[in-house]
Amino acid sequence: MAYLSGFGNEHQTEAVPGAVPSQQNSPQHVPLGLYAEQHSGTAFTEPRANNRRSWVYRIRPSAAHPAFQRIDDGLLRSAPLLDGVADPNRLRWDPLPRPARPVDFVDGLYTLGANGSTLDRTGIAIHLYWATAPMHDRYFSDSDGELLLVPQTGMLGLRTEFGLLAVEPGEMALIGRGVRFAVDVLDGAARGYICENYGRPFALPELGPIGANGLAHARHFRYPVAAYEDIERRVQVVQKFGGHLWAADYDHSPLDVVGWYGNHGVCKYDLRLLNVMGTVAYDHPDPSICTVLTSRSATPGQANVDFVAFPPRWVVAEHTFRPPHFHRNTMTEFMGLVTGVHDSKAEGFVPGGASLHNMWAAHGPDEATYTSATTAELDAQFLAGSLPFMFETRLPLTVTDFAHTAEHRQPDYDSSWSGLRRHFPRP
Missing domain, CATH: 2.60.120.10 (Jelly Rolls)
Known part of the structure; x- marks a missing residue:
């Protein structure tokens, strides 16, 4: 698989030669009979250094879909949490138990906690996931925040509007706000962690006195090359919006982008490369x-x-x-x-x-x-x-x-410090 690299920079890739116009963002006639569409991950007028947007050239515009309807949220929650507690105690959990029945990535989401507000676009949520089945004719997007995935066991196959990424334990993946994707389980089962970021998009930290080199290098972030699905059958698109799950039945795959350029999309990074x-x-x-x-x-x-x-x-x-x-x-x-x-x-x-x-x-x-x-x-x-x-x-x-009262929460975490005894001499 070939990648384009460079975190936050402009990228251009096409699955079919000529899919991306050579001169204009949105010409009168898009090549190959495709539709031009812009994805804006930030406000139009944010400073150039912060601005995130991509132009995609797809078989059908995203606007061609029926109404979304609320579906069951399962164990997925968002901020502000109405059923939870801000606990000053130290908390620790064993690994999330494997589900008793096969679940795909969406059905296997489990919220541990959250802060801020989805509607105010501040704060985060922390989720765990289990996936023991692929997302067959099912797709997901998060309008509330971008998703930072940290696999713990099992390789994930991400099929996205921007192409394909295989992400293994030891790597992380970043899926931009509003990007549609599906998750395949390449090793039969997968478990991991998610940070759902409601706030400003993730960026590389400033290096300050460290100087020009150190920490994560932009060139090590991998973006996918364009790859599209030309599927015409009934599929389900699930969207997280306003803290809840909504779904609509499409008559085609939403992953029909034939070419794209920009800096809003998906990427991955090998954490073992961190300097x-x-x-x-x-x-x-x-x-x-x-x-x-x-x-x-x-x-x-x-x-x-x-x-x-x-x-x-x-x-x-x-x-x-x-x-x-x-x-x-x-x-x-x-x-x-x-x-x-x-x-x-x-x-x-x-x-x-x-x-x-x-x-x-x-x-x-x-x-x-x-x-x-x-x-x-x-x-x-x-x-x-x-x-x-x-x-x-x-x-x-x-x-x-449900995370606070879960059986896999360790009730005796405080005992980790119970053996720390006095060494200072008594008078």
Whole structure:
């Protein structure tokens, strides 16, 4: 499969030569009898550096469809959550159990928590997914936010308006707001995490004093080449809008884009390519130094949400407590684990699991990790075979009632710190 690369840049690709006009955006007669259509991921007048839009050239215009009707939301929820609680306690979950019956990607969505408001276009939702069946003659789009997918097990095949992407554990995929797509399960079953971003689109963070190199390189983001479906039969298109699911029956596939150019669409990134920054002297660096993508807010430096990843890396700092230190933050931290272990937890946090530390919740290493870290020889160490990640957001997350009371939630998470004893001498 061939890709075009370069995050946020203009791209052009066509499945049939000549599908994309060579001179004009929307000429009087589009080549090959196609329809020209613009997808605007940002307001028309946003600054050029922020503007997201793509021109697509398709067999039928998107306007050719019947009315959408409400359908069951299943276990999918949106902000503001009416059935949930903003809990100051530290929360942790085992992996989401596999569904008892076959489910596709849409039916397998499970909301853990959310903040902000879909209608006000602020905040995020965090979902888990199971997919044990392909989306056959069924398609999905999210008008409320863009979707950042982090597969934990099983490869996903994304069929989108902009082409095809295969996304495996260790990679992430970003699906722009309003983009229609279907998910195939290439390994028979797939499980993972989703950040639904209601706010400003994800972008690469500024590098500041880091300089020109480091973190995620724009050239490593992969965009698909154009590929279209010319299907004329009854299919279902599901749309998330205003926090609920709506559906309409089309008489054709909505993935009929023959060519496109622009910078609003879908892409993927291999998290193992992240050029991790760290200290070579002393002190454990803040997790912000591992930011892959950021959704900015109106407050400079305070993100609507940051996506932070911790791939295999060297740890070399001297005279330093190397695991994440004990801390309380104004930001809210959701942690997931694709593979391996987290360097601040000895046990209990397993691949496919999750933890949530809402704003100002005190957390840090458990007793076993603390003891090991304070007695270990500080030789250079390579943290291999591990891929934790974090969605860090400026607002507290409200947890859905069904996630709060779920059997796979660990009721004794607080006991992780119960063994931390006093060392300061008594008078």
